[in-house]
């Protein structure tokens with residue numbers, strides 16, 4: 001395809017508009033579900049190390065043998081409406097679910113392969129279709145994970161060198177005739193709000209081709225970071241992002257993707273998202289019990305928003321179609337915290353104020369309001385927000401989840417918050433909301 005400069009300008013100039021809902025959302029649900037969920041991290045009678053959805057690669061399982069899992073895919077307890085209810089209760093604003101992961105199995109009804117949930121499983125239902133409707137009806141934006149580069153099932157895809165001779169591979173053929181058409185098929189059939197690609201697209205040309213096709217099919221689809229070639233996506237891009245070189249913007253993507261589970265230690269002033277596991281795998285693994293507690297997830301969400309990013313929190317449903325109990329429980333707790341304190345998260349971002357290392361609080365902000373998230377309770381009843389008086393004048397101050405008003409005063413460059421209750425009001429993180437006026441002329445306001 002000839003290089004269409006006009007389309008490049010159009011795609012970049014419409015980015016802000018596409019990102020309107022995404023910037024406000026701050027919290028998304030990632031779902032990894034597929035044939036690997038049936039294996040659950042065990043092959044034969046052995047536990048397999050590492051992330052569950054990589055089991056085919058780890059054991060170099062042949063395509064033929066792995067395909068056998070499709071005959072076992074029959075999640076009798078699957079109910080898309082229930083997943084959507086749990087997601088609503090959790091307070092997530094968008095979804096990204098595996099339409100096709102690296103193993104090549106499609107959770108949607110595809111005309112380009114029989115290796116899909118409708119045609120090759122006893123279940124025979126269009127899982128992606130049911131989920132798209134249920135989540136959209138529940139008011140949650142719908143996104144699809146699509147592995148555009150790695151495909152261990154397709155002879156020309158990247159990665160399977162145990163069944164397929166790499167000398168005989170034609171990656172471009174896979175990309176033009178299979179990956180791009182499937183992505184367009186997903187757009188056409190299910191009308192997603194977001195497409196989430198993984199690792200990277202191998203070349204500039206192919207990334208551009210995919211990006212232009214997506215834009216032509218639906219200009220409003222938000223495109224995640226790992227569509228970009230290796231210099232920008234995944235590990236390499238993190239080197240830019242983590243050093244805050246945000247003049248180097250995403251290329252074909254709409255926003256930056258940090259590495260899996262990579263939480264930055266400082267504010268990154270561009271649009272970014274980090275995918276985070278609930279335990280230590282994406283796809284269900286029966287032997288992984290490393291669950292993060294609800295309080296830990298809440299702190300991660302605050303940390304990420306205070307540094308300018310979105311949290312995409314993963315759940316790996318079980319082969320019977322249920323979320324793990326631990327995930328249901330965690331999502332409920334996070335959601336109830338958000339019900340009390342969501343104003344400090346949705347549509348909020350980093351405060352224009354440096355927080356010293358080891359501070360007992362984290363800050364988020366929106367014009368007119370500063371949110372102080374208390375990680376530790378000041379037992380002496382007074383909290384010092386360092387440097388805040390240089391930047392803000394404080395007005396009404398209260399505990400966000402109640403009408404409990406607080407007093408403030410100025411001490412040098414700091415703002416003091418006084419007469420705090422004896423004990424935290426929230427079981428996880430208590431949030432103080434301060435109405436603020438920026439001090440004009442302050443250099444970092």
Ligand code: H79
Pocket residue numbers: 050051053054057058198199260275282
């Ligand atoms: O979908 C989830 C992962 O499966 C996917 N990204 C998240 C969202 C992912 N794709 N690639 N990777 C993660 C990184 C792969 C790292 C590897 Fe390895 C190191 C591949 C081979 C060596 C870890 C160890 C996985 C297999 C062995």
